[in-house]
Amino acid sequence: MQHPVRIAPSILSADFANLGQEVRAMTAAGADYIHVDVMDGHFVPNITIGPSVIAALRPHSALPFDVHLMITPVDPFIAEFAAAGADTITIHPDAGYHVHRSIQHIKALGKRAGLAINPGTPLNVVDHLLDDIDLLLVMSVNPGFGGQDFIPTALDKLAALRQRIDASGRAIDLEVDGGINDATAPQVIAAGADILAAGSACFRGGPSAYADNIQRLRGTPAVARSSASGG
Ligand code: DX5
Numbered sequence: 561m562q563h564p565v566r567i568a569p570s571i572l573s574a575d576f577a578n579l580g581q582e583v584r585a586m587t588a589a590g591a592d593y594i595h596v597d598v599m600d601g602h603f604v605p606n607i608t609i610g611p612s613v614i615a616a617l618r619p620h621s622a623l624p625f626d627v628h629l630m631i632t633p634v635d636p637f638i639a640e641f642a643a644a645g646a647d648t649i650t651i652h653p654d655a656g657y658h659v660h661r662s663i664q665h666i667k668a669l670g671k672r673a674g675l676a677i678n679p680g681t682p683l684n685v686v687d688h689l690l691d692d693i694d695l696l697l698v699m700s701v702n703p704g705f706g707g708q709d710f711i712p713t714a715l716d717k718l719a720a721l722r723q724r725i726d727a728s729g730r731a732i733d734l735e736v737d738g739g740i741n742d743a744t745a746p747q748v749i750a751a752g753a754d755i756l757a758a759g760s761a762c763f764r765g766g767p768s769a770y771a772d773n774i775q776r777l778r779g780t781p782a783v784a785r786s787s788a789s790g791g
């Protein structure tokens with residue numbers, strides 16, 4: 561079942577000199593998750609942040625941290641990211657030899673386990689993992705940088721995975737990441753995504769724009785949402 565749309569701002573597009581403040585501002589603006597992109601300059605051609613930054617940010621928000629690991633090897637670092645305050649840990653099957661083992665490791669640490677699917681990675685990678693994972697992340701850009709153009713083949717992947725998730729009867733989140741903006745958000749939601757990770761579209765315009773940016777991506781006016789939730 562497709563859940564209400566949730567927005568996961570990627571702090572890759574935040575002001576890195578003021579990360580704590582940026583996370584507080586996004587939290588106050590109505591984000592549902594904080595999406596943290598971890599890159600190693602090896603699995604992807606960019607280097608970002610590690611567990612110590614996540615631990616430093618943890619007191620700045622009560623929102624779940626959606627930690628997207630683009631690193632290889634990944635296994636030696638999973639426990640450290642869990643201890644740093646990750647709530648969901650998403651890994652790329654292409655980044656390790658034993659993805660089933662990595663998923664079990666994440667779950668054994670009491671965290672939600674996600675599997676990320678690159679634009680060139682076929683969907684059958686999920687065949688024997690659907691019973692174990694909590695989240696599927698469809699990459700709609702090749703991972704490594706913010707601000708890239710949406711790759712439209714992600715829409716077919718989302719639709720196919722939406723069917724598979726619904727057939728499984730499991731409450732697996734279907735997240736999409738890369739090139740999400742006001743034009744592509746309605747398309748990915750129609751295709752079945754229920755979590756939208758977005759960097760540039762969330763952080764554009766600075767803190768005074770964050771609430772509007774989130775609302776536009778979500779596609780539901782703030783008034784309707786607060787009355788629907790009884791608040
Ligand atoms: C890309 C990252 C994304 C990135 C998205 O490798 O995984 O989360 O921050 O940035 P935008 O939304 O700007 O495409």
Ligand code: ZN
Binds near residue numbers: 595596597757
């Ligand atoms: Zn990401």
